[in-house]
Amino acid sequence: MSQQSLLYLSRQDVEEINLPMIKIIDALEAMFFEKGNNKVEMPPKPGIHTEKDSFIHAMPAYIPSLGAAGMKWISGYPSNQAKGLPYITGLLILNDPRTGFPLAVMDATWITAKRTGAATAVAAKKLARVNSSTVGIIACGVQGRSNLEALASVFKIKNVKAYDLYPEVAKSFSRNMEQTLGVEIKIVDHPRKCMVSDIVVTSGPILREPNPVIKSGWLPQGAFASAVDFDSYWQGSALFEVDKIATDDIDQMEYYRKEGYFKETPKAYADLGDILVGRKPGRENDHERTFCINLGIALDDMATAIMIYRAARKRGIGRELPF
Ligand SMILES: NC(=O)c1ccc[n+]([C@@H]2O[C@H](COP(=O)([O-])OP(=O)(O)OC[C@H]3O[C@@H](n4cnc5c(N)ncnc54)[C@H](O)[C@@H]3O)[C@@H](O)[C@H]2O)c1
Structure with a gap:
């Protein structure tokens, strides 16, 4: 991989990878185990708010055991439903933990949808x-x-x-x-x-x-x-x-x-x-x-995004973009 470029994954690319839900649940479980052992880094998310009940959040996190570092920039607008638009949209940047270089920019809509369901399943396995x-x-x-x-x-x-x-x-x-x-x-x-x-x-x-x-x-x-x-x-x-x-x-x-x-x-x-x-x-x-x-939490996103990135590299999905 050249360090002069990064991989761009559109929403369609991310969907094409079609990571199975059970893999996301397993990855989140591994991530929460690391979190419980204080082996992750994640500051509380800051945000801006341009409309009533809306948000645009910055969500950075690092999971050393998964080699996953990066940040999600994600918005939620309840009023989008009346406009025929999705409530949640956003992008995620994945960085190389060894150099800080951006490895990929990807759509975060699919990831947000799936990892939130997966986090419910992780909780339910322990609490239901x-x-x-x-x-x-x-x-x-x-x-x-x-x-x-x-x-x-x-x-x-x-x-x-x-x-x-x-x-x-x-x-x-x-x-x-x-x-x-x-x-x-x-x-x-x-x-x-x-x-x-x-x-x-x-x-x-x-x-x-x-x-x-x-x-x-x-x-x-x-x-x-x-x-x-x-x-x-x-x-x-x-x-x-x-x-x-x-x-x-x-x-x-x-x-x-x-x-x-x-x-x-x-x-x-x-x-x-x-x-x-x-x-x-x-x-x-x-x-x-x-x-x-x-x-x-951003840890959910990074645990999922690194799997998507690796699968995309393996299968040749996505577009190489110059810096
Ligand atoms: N906690 C998390 O990690 C997380 C992650 C993503 C989204 N969310 C939140 O989940 C919620 C749903 O997001 P989404 O992407 O599914 O949005 P969505 O627009 O796809 O779904 C929201 C649904 O709520 C319905 N609805 C609106 N008011 C209602 C009411 N009073 N009673 C019953 N149904 C009502 C709408 O018709 C719509 O079907 C949002 O609040 C979003 O911010 C949370």
Whole structure:
């Protein structure tokens, strides 16, 4: 490889590589183990905010054991849905950890979708009941899909209940996911009907001033929930009745709290790294209500991007660009 050039991977290139979900889950598990042993580097993400409830975040991270170093520059705009545009878009730069040279610039949309689902699966393996077979998906967009795909990779999922603010979105989710995963999906007309499940995922818009829907008493005993939309769907009283709330990064969560999020959310008892190395317990019995708020961390992205880069080099995918 010449150090006068870098590899450019478009969204289509990244999709063509088609990294299997289970490989992403395994890589994230390895990454969280390293994180639990303090063998990674990741500062809390800074961001700029050009529209209400929007963000553009800079997300650098280094995982020495995977040889993965770089930064993601990613935006989230809830108002994009009305414009027919994706909520999340962005780019990722991968650097050579030995020289600092940029190795690749790649689309980060696919990576963000898949690694977030994979992080839910990593959490669920430790916090959900091992025989979990039913899932409720509240908000059936990109994250609704990737979270269900990841959960179906590690649990024998039989039945899914799906709710979206827009019934046509739920219908397209149902058609697509039934076909790809071979699970039975029932569209419901109220989010509460998703809650009679072993695992619940909320994946709606992240709002700084949320008007949360899920009340105390809705999450059944023994269930596990993953909120990829922060506390936007969950009332404080519902979160306070959960036995264990984990996160992917406690420092990042406390940073967001100072920024005005998580006003009524209890402190996390552990991050996934603590649980993976055994410093903190995961689920301890079948009755606990467990919860994970994965904020989405740059370590997820780097663990995934390095595999994509190596696969692209091997298969000759992408375009060489001069510096
Ligand atoms: N934590 C993370 O790591 C992480 C990573 C990526 C995205 N996200 C967040 O996940 C969320 C979803 O992202 P996406 O890429 O799937 O967006 P998307 O636009 O594809 O999906 C959002 C879905 O929410 C639905 N929706 C809107 N309001 C709703 C409501 N009140 N009730 C039910 N459904 C509602 C929309 O119809 C849409 O289908 C966003 O908040 C995004 O910021 C989190």
